[in-house]
Amino acid sequence: DAKTTQPTSMDCAEGRAANLPCNHSTISGNEYVYWYRQIHSQGPQYIIHGLKNNETNEMASLIITEDRKSSTLILPHATLRDTAVYYCIVRVDLFISGNTPLVFGKGTRLSVIA
């Protein structure tokens, strides 16, 4: 079962920041937070992941609360091409358990509006 809770859907105006929340209140100390997105009729695409520090890459920023029970994915300047389902996934440190597959929850459907 997925160990995360996300809103079912969100809207964002084009050019504005999209902030997608995720609750993972039962996360363990050795579990990472991953974000993937799936644009309609395509395979999921990796966005970013983190353990406890905030992370940023060319696509997005990941803010993890100090208690690690929730996180927020930030797309700084959303475009129409960012319309997709965004999945927040908790996954154990692979050093602990070996390679573990992703378990997808229902995700958040983000609609970027012109």
Add this chain to the structure above:
Amino acid sequence: DTEVTQTPKHLVMGMTNKKSLKCEQHMGHRAMYWYKQKAKKPPELMFVYSYEKLSINESVPSRFSPECPNSSLLNLHLHALQPEDSALYLCASSQEAAGGSYEQYFGPGTRLTVT
């Protein structure tokens, strides 16, 4: 090259047919995965291969038969499928972990329709 390719893109098959889905990657990844995704649902794991050996089978019916002939190829053989097996079948690959965390790269999927 960070691409996972899947063929065919679309497949229509009857319940008595035998067909195969193919997945290929040239990133040197030693873990490969099959996922099934029904309409408006998240992907669900079916199989995991690690170093060409089946490591996880999520209680998938035997009418789905995976095969990993080498480290770059992953096949899914289909036989006697049911209409409810119609779905998007996704292949993914990743490094085999020695530690830390690794992203999975997904292919575009094969959209399967069973008639």
